[in-house]
Amino acid sequence: MNTKRIIHLKNGKSESNQKYVIYWMQQSQRVHYNHALDHAIQLANEKDLPLLVYFGLTPNYPEANLRHYTFMLEGLKEVKDILDKFYINFVFKLESPEKGVIKYLRDAYALVMDYGYLRHQKLWRKEVLDYGIMNFDHLVIDMVDTDLIVPVKVASDKAEYGAYTLRPKIKKLYLEFRDFSKITTINNKHKLSFESDDDLSDIQKLTDKLDIDKSVAASPMYHGGYIEASKLFFDFLENKANDYINSNDPSLGLTSKMSMYLHFGQISALEIMDRMFLAINHGHLDGASFDAYIEQLLVRRELAFNYVTYQKGYDQFETMTEPWAYMTMNEHEFDKREYLYTEKQLEHYETHDIYFNAAMKEMVYTGYMHNYMRMYWAKKIIEWMPTYKDAYNTIKYLNNKYFIDGRDPNSYTGIAWCFGKHDRAWTERSVFGKLRYMNAKGLERKFNIERYVNDIENIVNNKNPIVKSKI
Numbered sequence: 001m002n003t004k005r006i007i008h009l010k011n012g013k014s015e016s017n018q019k020y021v022i023y024w025m026q027q028s029q030r031v032h033y034n035h036a037l038d039h040a041i042q043l044a045n046e047k048d049l050p051l052l053v054y055f056g057l058t059p060n061y062p063e064a065n066l067r068h069y070t071f072m073l074e075g076l077k078e079v080k081d082i083l084d085k086f087y088i089n090f091v092f093k094l095e096s097p098e099k100g101v102i103k104y105l106r107d108a109y110a111l112v113m114d115y116g117y118l119r120h121q122k123l124w125r126k127e128v129l130d131y132g133i134m135n136f137d138h139l140v141i142d143m144v145d146t147d148l149i150v151p152v153k154v155a156s157d158k159a160e161y162g163a164y165t166l167r168p169k170i171k172k173l174y175l176e177f178r179d180f181s182k183i184t185t186i187n188n189k190h191k192l193s194f195e196s197d198d199d200l201s202d203i204q205k206l207t208d209k210l211d212i213d214k215s216v217a218a219s220p221m222y223h224g225g226y227i228e229a230s231k232l233f234f235d236f237l238e239n240k241a242n243d244y245i246n247s248n249d250p251s252l253g254l255t256s257k258m259s260m261y262l263h264f265g266q267i268s269a270l271e272i273m274d275r276m277f278l279a280i281n282h283g284h285l286d287g288a289s290f291d292a293y294i295e296q297l298l299v300r301r302e303l304a305f306n307y308v309t310y311q312k313g314y315d316q317f318e319t320m321t322e323p324w325a326y327m328t329m330n331e332h333e334f335d336k337r338e339y340l341y342t343e344k345q346l347e348h349y350e351t352h353d354i355y356f357n358a359a360m361k362e363m364v365y366t367g368y369m370h371n372y373m374r375m376y377w378a379k380k381i382i383e384w385m386p387t388y389k390d391a392y393n394t395i396k397y398l399n400n401k402y403f404i405d406g407r408d409p410n411s412y413t414g415i416a417w418c419f420g421k422h423d424r425a426w427t428e429r430s431v432f433g434k435l436r437y438m439n440a441k442g443l444e445r446k447f448n449i450e451r452y453v454n455d456i457e458n459i460v461n462n463k464n465p466i467v468k469s470k471i
């Protein structure tokens with residue numbers, strides 16, 4: 001592993017009664033290509049101690065509902081099963097993790113945390129670190145950035161202006177971070193006596209008893225976990241990747257659907273990139289499609305993590321975009337809107353625009369939407385709400401409520417992009433000012449957009465799944 005992934009937060013004074021190393025799994029919910037887990041195994045091996053992986057599940061996770069919990073628990077069940085096979089202890093608790101994990105610190109030699117990129121994740125880690133510093137002299141605490149190909153603070157030490165400023169930095173560094181081969185074997189296979197609150201064998205039973213927001217059903221189309229992610233990615237490589245250059249067209253279904261798995265850390269971006277390299281090295285992939293995919297996975301995604309790291313108010317209307325964008329919005333705040341819809345009308349796909357309605361249906365029903373349609377969908381909300389701030393709040397609310405991959409650095413960045421962030425000023429026009437404008441005619445001109453609408457109708461009526469895969 002490239003040691004630049006590891007942040008040493010606290011040294012420990014050696015003591016003899018340390019019983020295990022603990023890895024608090026939170027952001028990176030996987031075994032494969034998990035540098036934090038691997039680092040914890042290595043620390044355990046150095047002291048010949050067993051490893052404890054802790055996961056705490058709070059029913060109050062910000063903006064999470066049944067759809068998100070189900071997807072996440074499907075993945076965690078697999079994690080538990082794989083860790084069992086690797087002789088690594090796993091404890092699953094129904095409690096807020098920053099409160100729960102500290103109960104295990106007294107007897108631990110070291111605590112390893114994965115990196116959390118959003119505000120509340122950072123606060124959790126800080127709370128645990130502060131508690132460790134105050135109470136346990138002996139404890140080592142390390143944090144490992146494993147969900148990005150290039151660790152966010154190594155890639156850049158400031159907010160980047162756009163993809164064009166981050167790209168050269170990332171491209172210079174990323175090969176240095178192709179640094180995972182295979183998970184280290186744990187030497188001490190001792191079984192610790194900690195009890196989990198649930199064995200994860202029946203997810204439905206577990207979610208039934210959880211006091212969580214159940215207003216959004218689990219996706220009938222997408223299921224969580226590394227195995228599902230791998231199947232989908234295999235299908236992508238076999239049937240779609242070579243045409244990725246055309247993936248902008250929502251009617252073709254050529255994207256990889258990896259975002260939801262990346263969001264929960266169920267698959268690593270580095271593993272996906274390594275698989276792309278394997279495909280191109282074996283002649284299964286053409287260079288242009290490879291480059292186009294890596295641009296999204298590496299440059300665009302890591303730009304989003306740069307954004308939430310350095311833009312303090314990344315999730316508030318007043319602080320999420322550029323001065324030129326606020327200026328143009330101020331100038332056009334009172335422009336007459338041709339159509340006005342309430343949040344409920346939008347959410348219930350009750351607009352005059354069949355493309356918007358189809359996209360909204362896809363989101364509500366499946367928990368996914370194609371990138372081009374996400375842009376169109378958000379731009380229409382900007383056009384049809386009384387104020388830009390109302391539009392921003394509605395987009396964020398719907399995005400995070402329905403998308404399985406919602407509540408992600410990519411969510412806040414994608415939304416801010418619609419308000420000019422990482423974009424440029426365009427020709428001035430009504431309502432949008434200098435913000436980029438999108439319209440139905442563009443969809444009709446560029447794509448077979450009728451087919452997209454039909455596909456969504458078929459999905460909603462349970463006829464023809466949009467995952468055009470052979471699995």
Ligand SMILES: Cc1cc2nc3c(=O)[nH]c(=O)nc-3n(C[C@H](O)[C@H](O)[C@H](O)COP(=O)(O)OP(=O)(O)OC[C@H]3O[C@@H](n4cnc5c(N)ncnc54)[C@H](O)[C@@H]3O)c2cc1C
Nearest residue numbers: 255256257258259296297300301371378405406410411414
């Ligand atoms: C208004 C709006 C809201 C968005 N909300 C979210 C969200 O909640 N969660 C989320 O993960 N993404 C969001 N995006 C970004 C993007 O639309 C999705 O990441 C992408 O559509 C996921 O589909 P895929 O995995 O099939 O992508 P693919 O085309 O297969 O791309 C592969 C991977 O590259 C990355 N990627 C692709 N497109 C982008 C992009 N535009 N920006 C950054 N990374 C990208 C993703 O990690 C993706 O999984 C949003 C974009 C917009 C414009």
